[in-house]
Amino acid sequence: MTPSSAAKGATSDHLPRNPGMPLDMDWVMRAQANTSAIERRVASLPGRRSVKKDHQAAWLCKAVSLIDLTTLSGDDSAGRVRRLCAKARQPAEPALLEALGMTGLTTAAVCVYHDMVATAVDALQGTGIPVAAVSTGFPAGLSPFHLRIAEIGESVAAGAAEIDIVISRRHVLTGDWQALYDEMAAMRAACGDAHVKAILATGELGTLRNVARASLVCMMAGADFIKTSTGKEGVNATLPVTLTMLRAIRDYHDRTGVHVGYKPAGGIAKAKDALVYLSLIKDELGNRWLQPDLFRFGASSLLGDIERQLEHHVTGNYSAGWRHAIG
Numbered sequence: 089m090t091p092s093s094a095a096k097g098a099t100s101d102h103l104p105r106n107p108g109m110p111l112d113m114d115w116v117m118r119a120q121a122n123t124s125a126i127e128r129r130v131a132s133l134p135g136r137r138s139v140k141k142d143h144q145a146a147w148l149c150k151a152v153s154l155i156d157l158t159t160l161s162g163d164d165s166a167g168r169v170r171r172l173c174a175k176a177r178q179p180a181e182p183a184l185l186e187a188l189g190m191t192g193l194t195t196a197a198v199c200v201y202h203d204m205v206a207t208a209v210d211a212l213q214g215t216g217i218p219v220a221a222v223s224t225g226f227p228a229g230l231s232p233f234h235l236r237i238a239e240i241g242e243s244v245a246a247g248a249a250e251i252d253i254v255i256s257r258r259h260v261l262t263g264d265w266q267a268l269y270d271e272m273a274a275m276r277a278a279c280g281d282a283h284v285k286a287i288l289a290t291g292e293l294g295t296l297r298n299v300a301r302a303s304l305v306c307m308m309a310g311a312d313f314i315k316t317s318t319g320k321e322g323v324n325a326t327l328p329v330t331l332t333m334l335r336a337i338r339d340y341h342d343r344t345g346v347h348v349g350y351k352p353a354g355g356i357a358k359a360k361d362a363l364v365y366l367s368l369i370k371d372e373l374g375n376r377w378l379q380p381d382l383f384r385f386g387a388s389s390l391l392g393d394i395e396r397q398l399e400h401h402v403t404g405n406y407s408a409g410w411r412h413a414i415g
């Protein structure tokens with residue numbers, strides 16, 4: 089893969105959305121996760137010989153095209169969101185993108201709180217870059233249910249094309265799979281044509297078996313994507329959680345033929361970590377999942393590190409991190 093062939097390799101096939109299916113409790117209760125086997129499998133990944141030179145630059149450009157460029161801070165402002173959107177439209181300096189043959193490269197989406205949706209939609213006009221909103225009382229998801237549903241409707245009305253919802257962790261921790269299914273199905277319905285990503289907040293689910301079961305239930309209830317974390321839990325995206333969720337996606341695809349997307353989020357800040365994630369997706373699900381309709385990184389600062397690595401690839405020099413500010 090060369091840089092110019094990397095991120096531009098857009099999908100030719102348009103996949104149907106996950107229609108969901110009735111809750112299959114036998115399937116859910118059969119889902120297990122062998123924690124020690126999962127940990128062994130992922131332990132070898134970061135040490136693998138990584139891709140080099142042109143191939144590495146190509147994979148890093150691919151990673152850029154898969155980022156939901158995110159700001160989710162209490163002090164977000166219209167100015168910060170506009171700067172973030174400018175970065176999404178042009179994720180590296182023009183000369184750098186030109187040298188890589190990557191003019192036209194953008195991130196996959198911009199992800200913000202509801203109050204910032206209108207600003208982001210306005211700043212991204214004409215680019216085709218969608219805006220994702222974190223809704224449903226993000227990050228805890230503990231506001232009244234009718235308000236969480238209403239928030240989805242408001243974000244969609246403001247122009248969000250994607251909605252990242254948070255599930256009620258207590259439904260998982262108490263094994264109330266029917267309640268989780270009903271909640272997810274109601275949120276999916278409230279999204280209408282907007283695609284819905286189900287944030288499991290895996291760092292609060294206790295076990296990988298719970299992660300596997302929650303993944304399945306959310307897919308059965310119609311989630312278009314399953315996403316690890318809000319970025320606000322004590323532990324966010326990890327490789328063991330990723331492997332568990334990817335295998336749930338594979339299982340769901342094997343049995344239903346439906347493709348569900350995956351979004352690791354929270355704490356992915358280094359280019360080399362992004363490459364590990366991409367190689368794991370490729371190994372477990374195949375190349376089709378390395379397109380923005382099936383994979384996203386939820387990340388606020390990853391792009392800055394990738395830009396720095398790409399600059400090194402082109403110029404041979406490392407610049408200071410502050411030169412690659414995001415928002």
Ligand SMILES: O=C[C@H](O)COP(=O)(O)O
Pocket residue numbers: 158160199317318319320353354355356357386387388389390
């Ligand atoms: O969904 C995205 C996350 O909130 C971003 O987390 P991060 O700031 O650790 O990259």
